[in-house]
Amino acid sequence: MAVPTTTLSHRRISSYSLVASTAALLLVFHHHVPSTTAQPLPWQLCNDTSGNFTDKSAYQANINQLATALTNNASSSPSLFAAGAAGSAPDVAYALALCRGDTNASSCARCVAASFKTAQQLCAFKRGATLYDDPCILRYADWDFLTNTTDNRGLYIAWSYDNVSAAVAPAFDAASARLVNATSDYAATDPVRRFGTGEEPFDDAKYPKIYSLAQCTPDMTVADCRACLGGVYRRFAPTYFGGKHGGRVFGVRCSLRFETYHFFSGNPLLQIPGPPGAPPPAAPAVNMTPPATGQGGGGHKNRTRLVLAIALPLAAATAILALAVACLYYRSRRRTTAQRDSSGSPSPDDIDKSIDSLLFDLPALRAATNNFAESNKLGEGGFGAVYKGILSEGQQVAVKRLSLGSTQGLTELKTELVLVARLQHKNLVRLIGVCLEEDEKLLVYEYMPNRSLDTILFDSQKSKELDWWKRLEIVSGVARGLQYLHEESQLKIVHRDLKPSNVLLDSAYTPKISDFGLAKLFHMDQSQGATSHIAGTYGYMAPEYAMHGQYSVKSDVFSFGVLILEMVTGRKNSNSDQSVDLLSLVWEHWSSGTIQELLDPFLMSHRAPPDQMAKLVNIGLLCVQDSPADRPLMSSVNVMLSSDTISLQAPSRPTFCIQETEDHSRPYSDAYKRALKLQSSTDRAAMSPNEVTLTELEPR
Structure with a gap:
């Protein structure tokens, strides 16, 4: 069977300011095996500091000491990451080594050891070097770059030489961006390796699926990892990745990649639904907690963690919920309709299949909010108040309580249910559930610890x-x-x-x-x-x-x-x-x-x-x-x-x-x-x- 190929151009980016080298090099990758006719990995950046060292000098001895230590430490670490310093001024050396999250300990050790040798060959006697190889990254210098985990300078950008067809390019760019964003978020929240891989179906015969990978150094915070990955993608995707069926950014602190073929080891850690008509994912989206039984677990009826852990798929809304809202609304108005009104508001025809797991019990939400105590109130708007709640299993939520007996509140509830339940994006608030018991109309959202922007700004x-x-x-x-x-x-x-x-x-x-x-x-x-x-x-x-x-x-x-x-x-x-x-x-x-x-x-x-x-x-x-x-x-x-x-x-x-x-x-x-x-x-x-x-x- 023929091995899929992606022809890539790459460009060295010396900083976030898009200062690129004058010559763009063409590369060909066959899964991880480069063509013999094109420049393969590794890619190096030499002398990000000043000055050289001499053969058999104290500085070279310190680099060699770090080579031994980081090779052992990175390969034995659960995070496949190691950093350290050796020697004393003026010959102190600092180094960092990171292996990709889908590799194993032996492969990691081989890559780090080889990278130290290769770096000293490609950047002979330079006091600073960065080497991007497969499956590891290495950097050493004579200044302490380890203390600043947000410094991601020294980048390589690679992109597909071939374009997707003009007919599918807008949809492909949107799908690849969605996948990269989701994978980046997954990587940022991985507490061990800050690593994620993803897969998304794409409704195209030539490119049926898109694959992605994202990784940060594990010493970064969740916020810094998100910012790093999001920053490089937003900066370079519009210029380099538009209409391309593959691209990557190599950085010491964070890296990302997307392709139309499976380029990483193992199954994807994240699968997200594709556009209508696309083939369904082969496995559940993320490793979820098994569904709970009974009526406990925070007040859900027939509770399932899948709905709570990720935003609802785009193709799935909540028939039982919105129909209940619609019934209440239309009963109060003593009329029904099967068409969307001319103003563009959702109607029952906008509602898909039932997801019973979104239903909360009213007693559970009353207990979570201490019966909607004033001390738990987070704010109040035109349609009602929002309360902080803690479910029985400890999950913090925000409960939006619409005004009792308000027809306007029913309209807002219907609108918000249909829209929010069908949207999934890291920059949109996530709906967890709803309660429609007695006269209460309650929406349950993920809790935002820093509340709203205006309360801080x-x-x-x-x-x-x-x-x-x-x-x-x-x-x-x-x-x-x-x-x-x-x-x-x-x-x-x-x-x-x-x-x-x-x-x-x-x-x-x-x-x-x-x-x-x-x-x-x-x-x-x-x-x-x-x-x-x-x-x-x-x-x-x-x-x-x-x-x-x-x-x-x-x-x-x-x-x-x-x-x-x-x-x-x-x-x-x-x-x-x-x-x-x-x-x-x-x-x-x-x-x-x-x-x-x-x-x-x-x-x-x-x-x-x-x-x-x-x-x-x-x-x-x-x-x-x-x-x-x-x-x-x-x-x-x-x-x-x-x-x-x-x-x-x-x-x-x-x-x-x-x-x-x-x-x-x-x-x-x-x-x-x-x-x-x-x-x-x-x-x-x-x-x-x-x-x-x-x-x-x-x-x-």
């Missing part, structure tokens, strides 16, 4: 938890989540209420978009919609929506632009302490060349790169352009965020300014005018303008 003390890199990762994560909603998921969705309070943060500050109660579902060929009932939050609504009820994916882009400007400046969009709104304030400083005066002083005092902050302001201003046509798509925004070389357009002045909206000659909606009047009233001392939420008074 706009707190003078807590905001110091968000350094520049955390803020950049939060912005990038929200952007990825929105791109998934708009362009990559099976459902085309406009969120309509994106704001900091609807961005939740997990323990690693990974952002997750929440609250889909106001979301609108589009047909895939539909570009915009309109409503006479304005729903959203004052200060984040796009002008065409606030004034005319017209919404599209560009409405969310506007809201995202506002969020970016808030992240960079540390200011709310509308604040009683500001004489003008944030958009006008940013534009004033941007156009006068004094934007640094407006940037968050905490970031400026903690060495945040001014050019990167200015870049984010530029992107934010592009997102809040007055005309939807002038705003970029979220896929374009992600390219801007991930590239250091792309030239950004100059923004024009945002003409939609809050203070100007008192001119009632302009065609604002009645709901929006009421919000403006509410904002200017004097009896609102305790409420900030960003907290005014406009809701519809009848079903969408």
Whole structure:
């Protein structure tokens, strides 16, 4: 049987700034066996430090000492990883060795031992060397690079020489990105090896499956591993991997790869569902705890861990749940319908098969939240309160309790169930279950320890938890989540209420978009919609929506632009302490060349790169352009965020300014005018303008 091949180009990247070597080399790989006619592994980077050493010097002796120690330590370690130092100044040497997570101890030992010898041959007498081989990575230097686990400089990027066909390229790129993201997340949460492999079916005769691999050094934290893998993929995928059926990034601290053939050893550790019509995975998605029996285990009926451990497959929604909601709703309205309404909200026809394991018992949730005690309340919105709960087995959850007897709450529940249960993305909040007993309507979500973004960003003390890199990762994560909603998921969705309070943060500050109660579902060929009932939050609504009820994916882009400007400046969009709104304030400083005066002083005092902050302001201003046509798509925004070389357009002045909206000659909606009047009233001392939420008074 013929061995599948992938022809790859590779490029040395000396740092994250995409400074590449002038010559691109062509490589051919046959599973792990390189062609004799092309340059094989290993790939080396020499002298990432300064100076050379001499033969039989103290420095060479220290490297040889490390070769013996790291070969033994890496191969005997469960993590297949070792690091250390030898000697004393000025001849101290530092080294790191990492073997791939799918290899064994003997193969690891052979690779590390050979790599030390090869490095000293390919980088003769250089005091620093990095070697990428199969199945190990080696680095040594005369300076202590071990203390900084986030320093991933010295990269090789490799990509397929051949393209997938133009007809399948967009779907393939979306599928490979989804798989790489999922595999990276799996690797980051692997407590031993920080390693993951994945498989995803793809509905194409030539490329029926996509495979992936991701790994970090095991001394990295979960957050740093996620950030490293996500960072390199976002930076290089748009430039090098688009339309390619294979690609990889080699880094000392993190590496990733995807191919259309099985290139790693053993079965994939992660399998995710593919697009409709794709062949089903051959095995369960992840190693799950066996299903529990009885009524215990946190209050589930016929509980199964599969639903709790991962987001629901895209093709599976919850018939029994949403039908129950629909029955309650239609019974209360004494009417039924079998079609989706013209506004785009889900109907019973949107609902697939029953998943009984999502049902929770009401007594279990009452016990978990101490009967919805005030002390457990995490927050409250227009449709009800959210409580922290601890299930009987110790799992922490967030329980959203919709207002009792609220028809609006029933509508929101139906919308949120159908949408959230059918979406899976690391930057979207995960639905765990639901309870529809007695008069209660309860949604159970994964618990986010850092709560919502606004509780940290706009707190003078807590905001110091968000350094520049955390803020950049939060912005990038929200952007990825929105791109998934708009362009990559099976459902085309406009969120309509994106704001900091609807961005939740997990323990690693990974952002997750929440609250889909106001979301609108589009047909895939539909570009915009309109409503006479304005729903959203004052200060984040796009002008065409606030004034005319017209919404599209560009409405969310506007809201995202506002969020970016808030992240960079540390200011709310509308604040009683500001004489003008944030958009006008940013534009004033941007156009006068004094934007640094407006940037968050905490970031400026903690060495945040001014050019990167200015870049984010530029992107934010592009997102809040007055005309939807002038705003970029979220896929374009992600390219801007991930590239250091792309030239950004100059923004024009945002003409939609809050203070100007008192001119009632302009065609604002009645709901929006009421919000403006509410904002200017004097009896609102305790409420900030960003907290005014406009809701519809009848079903969408």
